[in-house]
Amino acid sequence: MSTLEIKDLYASVETKEGRKQILKGATLTVNSGETHAIMGPNGSGKSTLAYTLAGHPKYFVDSGEALLDGKDLLKMTADERAKAGLFLAMQYPVEVPGVSMTNFLRTAKTEVDGKAPAIRTWTKELQDAMKNLRMDKKFASRSVNEGFSGGEKKRAEVLQLELLKPKFAIMDETDSGLDVDALRIVSEGVNRAKENTGLGIMLITHYTRILKYIKPDIVHVFAGGRFVKTGGPELADELEETGYDQYLPEGSTESALA
Amino acid sequence: MTEQEVNIPVADPNDPYAMPAAMPSSADNERRSFEVDDFKMPTRKQEDWRYTPLERIEEFFNVFTPSGETKVTVSNIDGSPIDGDKVTKSVVDRGESPSGSIMKPNDRVSAVEWNSGTKTVIVSISGELDQPVLVDVEGHGADLDSLHLVLQVADRTHGDIVVRHQGLARLAEGIEIITGKDSHVSTTFVQEWDKGSKHVGNQRIHVGDNASLRHAVVTLGGDVVRLRIDQEFGGPQGDLNMLGIYFAEAGQHLEHRTMVVHNYPECKSRVVYKGALDGKDAHSTWVGNALIKPQAPNTDSYELNRNLVLTPGPVADSEPNLEIENGNIIGAGHASSVGHFDDEELFYLQSRGITESEARKLVVRGFFADLIEQTGVPSIAEHLMNVIDRRLARGESADMQAVLEDK
Numbered sequence: 275m276s277t278l279e280i281k282d283l284y285a286s287v288e289t290k291e292g293r294k295q296i297l298k299g300a301t302l303t304v305n306s307g308e309t310h311a312i313m314g315p316n317g318s319g320k321s322t323l324a325y326t327l328a329g330h331p332k333y334f335v336d337s338g339e340a341l342l343d344g345k346d347l348l349k350m351t352a353d354e355r356a357k358a359g360l361f362l363a364m365q366y367p368v369e370v371p372g373v374s375m376t377n378f379l380r381t382a383k384t385e386v387d388g389k390a391p392a393i394r395t396w397t398k399e400l401q402d403a404m405k406n407l408r409m410d411k412k413f414a415s416r417s418v419n420e421g422f423s424g425g426e427k428k429r430a431e432v433l434q435l436e437l438l439k440p441k442f443a444i445m446d447e448t449d450s451g452l453d454v455d456a457l458r459i460v461s462e463g464v465n466r467a468k469e470n471t472g473l474g475i476m477l478i479t480h481y482t483r484i485l486k487y488i489k490p491d492i493v494h495v496f497a498g499g500r501f502v503k504t505g506g507p508e509l510a511d512e513l514e515e516t517g518y519d520q521y522l523p524e525g526s527t528e529s530a531l532a
Numbered sequence: 533m534t535e536q537e538v539n540i541p542v543a544d545p546n547d548p549y550a551m552p553a554a555m556p557s558s559a560d561n562e563r564r565s566f567e568v569d570d571f572k573m574p575t576r577k578q579e580d581w582r583y584t585p586l587e588r589i590e591e592f593f594n595v596f597t598p599s600g601e602t603k604v605t606v607s608n609i610d611g612s613p614i615d616g617d618k619v620t621k622s623v624v625d626r627g628e629s630p631s632g633s634i635m636k637p638n639d640r641v642s643a644v645e646w647n648s649g650t651k652t653v654i655v656s657i658s659g660e661l662d663q664p665v666l667v668d669v670e671g672h673g674a675d676l677d678s679l680h681l682v683l684q685v686a687d688r689t690h691g692d693i694v695v696r697h698q699g700l701a702r703l704a705e706g707i708e709i710i711t712g713k714d715s716h717v718s719t720t721f722v723q724e725w726d727k728g729s730k731h732v733g734n735q736r737i738h739v740g741d742n743a744s745l746r747h748a749v750v751t752l753g754g755d756v757v758r759l760r761i762d763q764e765f766g767g768p769q770g771d772l773n774m775l776g777i778y779f780a781e782a783g784q785h786l787e788h789r790t791m792v793v794h795n796y797p798e799c800k801s802r803v804v805y806k807g808a809l810d811g812k813d814a815h816s817t818w819v820g821n822a823l824i825k826p827q828a829p830n831t832d833s834y835e836l837n838r839n840l841v842l843t844p845g846p847v848a849d850s851e852p853n854l855e856i857e858n859g860n861i862i863g864a865g866h867a868s869s870v871g872h873f874d875d876e877e878l879f880y881l882q883s884r885g886i887t888e889s890e891a892r893k894l895v896v897r898g899f900f901a902d903l904i905e906q907t908g909v910p911s912i913a914e915h916l917m918n919v920i921d922r923r924l925a926r927g928e929s930a931d932m933q934a935v936l937e938d939k
Binding site: 328331351355356357361364368369371372377382434438 | 874877879880881882883884886887888890894900902
C-alpha cells in the first residue's frame with residue numbers, strides 16, 4: 275500500500291514573457307488501487323501538475339510538497355522519481371530517433387528495477403504485453419515513437435506502464451486522439467496494470483468518454499491551478515451536462531484562459 | 533527542306549544570370565594540376581581554406597622528403613592472408629599507371645602530396661570477395677610522411693575494402709579509387725589516429741559505368757584531419773553513396789569536403805555526414821559540393837549534414853553548395869543543421885528511470901546508429917559503435933560536469 279500526497283503545491287513555468295505561476299495550491303492524496311479522474315478546462319494547469327510531479331526541467335516548484343510514501347519527490351531528478359515509482363504517460367510522447375524500443379525498454383526496466391531483467395522472461399513479457407495492446411512485433415525494432423501514429427504512441431505509453439510497473443501513474447490526456455477501438459485497447463491496458471500491481475492512477479482528461487472504460491473512484495474538478503471540487507463518479511456526469519463554466523473566474527471563458 | 537539558321541547561345545559576361553547554364557561553374561573551374569607552383573599558398577581568404585586552421589598544417593604546403601614511417605599492410609578483415617587470385621598489393625612508381633590516372637590534384641596540399649614521394653601502393657580487387665579486405669595504414673612517428681594509394685576495382689567486382697588509419701602520424705595522403713563497369717563495392721576509411729597526429733588527405737574517385745560505390749569516412753582521432761574527396765562518374769546510371777561520421781573532441785579540427793560531380797545522365801548520389809562535437813574548441817567542418825553538369829539529365833542527388841553539439845564550446849561549420857546546370861533532373865536536395873541535445877528527448881528518457889548520462893549516451897548512439905549500420909561491414913560497424921561508446925563513457929565525468937555547470 276503506497277500513498278502519493280500532493281500538498282499545497284505552487285509551481286511556475288518559464289515562458290517568453292517570463293515566469294508565470296500556473297499551480298496555485300494543489301492538494302491531493304492518492305492511494306494504491308485508487309483511480310482519480312482529474313477534469314478541468316483547457317489552461318487550468320492539469321498538464322503542469324503532471325509535468326511538475328514528473329520533474330520536467332521547464333517547470334519550477336515555488337512551494338509545497340509532493341511525497342511518495344513520505345519521500346520528497348520534488349527533491350529528486352526525473353529518473354529518481356521514476357525509480358521511486360512514479361510514471362507519467364504523456365499527452366505528446368517524444369520521438370527519440372535511432373534508439374530502438376527494445377533497447378529503450380530494456381534500459382528503462384534495468385534502471386527502474388536496479389538490475390537487468392532475465393532475458394527469457396523479459397522477452398516473453400514484452401511480447402505478451404505488445405500482443406495485449408495489439409501492437410505489431412515490428413514496433414520493438416523501431417525507434418522510440420518515431421513515425422508512430424497518435425494511437426500507436428499512446429499504446430506505447432501504456433506498454434511502458436505495464437512493463438515498468440510503477441506505483442502511481444499520471445495519465446495525461448491519454449484519451450486524446452484515439453478512436454473508439456484504440457481507446458478501448460489502451461483503457462484495458464491501464465486496467466490490467468491496476469489489477470496486476472495495485473497501481474494508483476491520476477487520470478487527466480477533458481472528456482467523460484474514457485471514464486466508461488476506466489472507472490474512477492473519485493472525480494476532481496481542477497481549475498485555476500488547484501482542485502476546486504471533489505466527488506464520486508456522478509460528478510463526471512454532472513460535468514458532462516453543465517460544462518466547466520461555473521468553475522471559471524467570473525467574466526472569463528475557457529478560450530480566453532487557454 | 534529549307535535550311536534553318538541555328539543560334540548557339542553565347543553567355544553575356546556582363547549579364548551572366550541571363551543564361552546560368554553557360555556560366556562557368558565556380559567549383560569546377562578551379563585549377564587542376566600536378567605542379568605545386570600552379571597553386572597559390574593557402575590563405576583563409578580562399579574559399580577552400582576559409583575554415584581550416586592553416587597555421588596548424590603549414591608543413592603540408594611545400595614539397596618535403598617523406599620519412600617513410602607509414603606502413604601499409606593488406607589482409608582480410610579477420611586477419612587472415614588475402615586470396616591472391618582476387619586481391620593483390622603492389623608498389624609502382626608514382627607516375628606509373630594507374631597511379632595518377634584519376635583527375636589531377638585540386639589544391640596545393642594535394643599537389644605537394646603527389647610530389648613528395650616516389651612510390652604508389654596499388655590494391656586491386658576482382659571477382660566476388662568472401663570477406664572485406666583490410667588495408668592497415670599505421671603511423672610510426674610524427675615526422676612528415678606521404679602515402680599515395682590506389683584502390684582499383686575490376687569490372688563486375690563485388691566486395692568491401694576497409695582502410696584503417698592508426699598510430700602516430702603526420703601524413704599527406706592521396707587516394708585514387710577506380711571502380712570498374714558494373715562493379716558494386718564499398719570503401720570505408722577509418723581515422724583513429726593517436727593524439728598528436730595530423731592527416732591532410734585528398735581522394736579522387738572514378739565511379740564506373742553502371743557501377744555503385746558506397747564510400748564511408750569515419751574520423752575519430754587526430755589533432756587535425758582534413759580530407760578532401762572529389763568524384764566523377766565514368767558513365768550513365770552510376771550510384772554513389774557517401775557516408776561520413778566524425779566525433780571531434782576538445783582541440784581537434786576535423787574537416788571533410790566532398791565534391792560530387794554529375795557528369796553523366798541518370799546517376800544518383802547521396803552524401804550523408806553526421807558529427808558529434810564535445811569539449812572546448814572542438815571544431816568540425818563539412819563542406820558538401822555537388823555539381824550537376826549540363827550533360828547530366830535525370831540526375832538524382834541529395835546531401836545532408838547534421839551536427840550534435842554535446843557540450844558548450846565546440847564550433848561546427850556546415851556548408852552545402854549546389855551548382856545545378858541542368859533543369860531536367862529528378863532532384864538536388866540538401867539539408868544541414870547544428871543542434872544541441874533536445875531537452876524533451878532527455879526528459880522523456882529520464883522520466884522512464886534512465887539517468888541523464890545514460891540518456892545522453894542513448895541519444896548520441898541513436899544519432900550515429902543508422903549511419904554506422906549503413907556502412908554495410910558488420911565487423912566494422914560493431915567496432916565503431918564500441919569506439920563511440922568508449923568516447924561517451926570517457927566524456928562523462930569532466931565534460932558532463934561542464935554541461936551541468938553551464939546550466
